Amino acid sequence: MNREDKERLDRLGVQNSIDLALIVPRSYELLYLKERPQEGALNVIDAEVTGSSYHPKYLKFTLFAHNFNQNINAIIFHPTPYHRGKFQSGKRYYLKGKMEYKFNTWQMVQPQIIEEINTIEVKYKTPLQNRSVKRLIAELLTQESLMKEGLDQKRAALLLRMHRPDPSFVEAFFAHEGFDPETIEALKYAEIFNHLKKLSSKRLDFPAMAQLKGDLKAFTDALPFTLTGDQQKVIAEIQKDLAGETAAKRLIMGDVGCGKTMVILASVMIARPERAILMAPTTVLAAQIYEEAKKFLPKEVKIGFVTHENRKEDLSKYDFIIGTHALLYREIPEAPLVMIDEQHRFGTKQRAQIKAMVSEGEKHPHFLQFSATPIPRTLSMIQSQIIDVSRIEELPYPKDIDTKIITPKDFKALSEHIRKEGEAGRQVIVVYPLVSESETIDYQSIDEARAYWEKNFDGVFVTHGKDKEKEDILETFAKEGKILLATTLIEVGISLPKLSTIVIVAPERMGLATLHQLRGRVSRNGLKGYCYLFTKTKPAQRLREFCKTLDGFKIAELDLKYRQGGDLLKGDAQSGKSFEWFDPLEDEAILHEAQQRLKEYRSALPLS
Structure with a gap:
């Protein structure tokens, strides 16, 4: 591919064949010669100019339309010298334009000269000229290229048909006032599959600083209440994560009042005898967790509370260190488990900084993020391509x-x-x-x-x-x-x-x-x-x-x-529509299928 075409693809935001296929045609023109005029529709004529008259605001001329075998009028508003030069008596062109029947005669409004007939013009709306987009798609988009990116044969064919349509496809497009349901499903699937594929490529795994297999039983047995089913399920997921050789990356998401503090404390116990760190967004919240930790953790667990006031204290004597972003300005001892509460209140750089401060060369700490701001199931499924996601939906007591x-x-x-x-x-x-x-x-x-x-x-x-x-x-x-x-x-x-x-x-x-x-x-x-x-x-x-x-x-x-949801890939999850075709509220079944297909696709790739 030459440098100019690479620049064109960059302008279109195209990184792969699916991106190119998702530059969807906005409309089509059937450029076929017909024997009779169609009022109000786009018509194509084989026409010879038989006369013209010029006015500053418009150019009128008469034509003999060979395919209609009759004389018609034509008018161009705001004509340029180009138009005056082209439409002179005796010139013959293929023209396209809308037809009107007025004063017992046919008239074509704003006719345009075309080079080809008996073909379909595919119209795109992009920063590039239409012919450039058409050429790139003609040269680069094939069924094989789409299947190589992971799409199945049927959907690849449906996407190609949009770009290389036949007359029946275009007629159906006009009848539906858009694409038919089968094509829309293919667009939804391709869009979310492509999105998941890009997200999964952003996930980087690192070896863990330690495999954490502390005993939980004494802690849970001593609690004055029984943990909910969801709390127990999530703690089991964390246990499995922390025991692994790969550094965990998990987001634990719960509703307000779901009891995530107990999950935090259980994680501290799983980390024993190694050290755990928790960063909270405010002193009030950090203090609340500190009080809960003192109340429910065994007495042998030494708990430290870091604020701006106690900057000089040696933190290496503590098993569990709780603090705000003040932690970022302290000498922090090595800790194989780092947790962040209300993770959306911290910037990406702050979250990365706390991890880096306790990392050991190539080895990283296990990293758990907690949030009491639920996101929809489909969005958490999408996010699971870059981070494992747990949901605590059950509350310890019903809210009234x-x-x-x-x-x-x-x-x-x-x-x-x-x-x-x-x-x-x-x-x-x-x-x-x-x-x-x-x-x-x-x-x-x-x-x-x-x-x-x-x-x-x-x-x-x-x-x-x-x-x-x-x-x-x-x-x-x-x-x-x-x-x-x-x-x-x-x-x-x-x-x-x-x-x-x-x-x-x-x-x-x-x-x-x-x-x-x-x-x-x-x-x-x-x-x-x-x-x-x-x-x-x-x-x-x-x-x-x-x-x-x-x-x-x-x-x-x-x-x-x-x-509408934000763009996870760009890190903006606040507002604004991420997807043009895929609907996170309606298309969970399509998402499931795309996730399964991606898993199979990735497992079939040769190991690098």
Whole structure:
């Protein structure tokens, strides 16, 4: 392949034959001579110019259409000197254009000269000229090249047919106003197969620093409760991972309140007598896990808690080190197990840095990431190409939370509910969209609203994301507060056992996953909970659907439905549509088949 064609393929984002096949035609033109004109449709004529008249805004000329055996008119609006030179009496061309029947005569509008007839013009929409794309596809795309990339024979043939269609295929395309169901299925399959293949090539495995086979029985037997079935299943998966010679890479994903802290502590016990490290996103969350570790781990496990305050302490004396990103600025002893809680709160570089700090040459630590932000099953299946994924869906106790959409007319009743909860010794959080007043958003900010709450209620605390004292305020509120006014900073991790009610102002401005995380702060220990969505707009369907379920994995499906998934390959999993054809909500069976095919394809490849 020459350098120019390589540059053209780069501009198209083409890395393999499937990429090229997925540059899908946007339309087709049937360039066939017919014996009769078709009104409103594209017609092709073998025409001779018999006369013309020029006006600054249009060029009119008469033609004899040999295939129709009759005279017709033609008109070109905004003609150029090129048109005037071409359409002179006596010239004969093949022309294409739409036909209209006006004033008892046929007229072709905006005719174009074409070189070939009795063929099909395939139209692409790309940064390149259409003829360049057609030539690249003609030269490089074959059934053999698609099958070599792993596609089955039938789907490879279906994709090729789009690019080299026959008249019946194009007629079906127009009849369906798009591709037929069989072709669409092939496009869905090719797109997800190609995506999985690229993802799997990004997975790099390394030898483990140690095979960890610590005894769990004493730990689980001593717990004052029985672990859920899902907790036990995930712990068994981790046991198998950590005992292996290859460094584990696993994402453990659970719903809010699913008990992932117990899975973290079980992993520490599996690592014994080797050292384990846990990095959490906030001091409050790290402190909570530290307290849980002291409560449930055996006394012989020495636990260290790292903050910015205790920088000089020697950490080598500890078996389990817990800290925030402060760990990144410390001398960390060798540790064959590294865990990250609420992994999406850390950047890719921070996650890589903590791993590198404890690695031993080519050998890497086992690496477990935990998240209380569920993603849809199909997206976790896709992600499993680069990292093993476990799901904790079962909760230790059922949540009892009523979710209700309210408007300003309900504020009096809301205030009364908050007063009663405070009198009963329970706590309330009101989440505002803004800290300070805004001219563009029709809701009060924390600064504007706090006067009302502080005047009418006692035990009111206020904090937000930019508040340097926020962690101290949250700790004090947990012990003695009644009402907390905050922004979404309380979305992740903080445990407030007495919290019964959360009021979310302007919920229409948030994603469903964020709303679910906020609601998850309530009813942590089986307490009756309430979640109020305070809006000034007509409630959207997604908010009404949100009110009907407490299941974080179902919420993730809804969030995907309304926002669409991000691009895992590029590391953007926030928003924006990743796939043009494959639908993560509808096409799980296609995904299963593609995963199985990829496994067979990779196992058949010669070992390098």
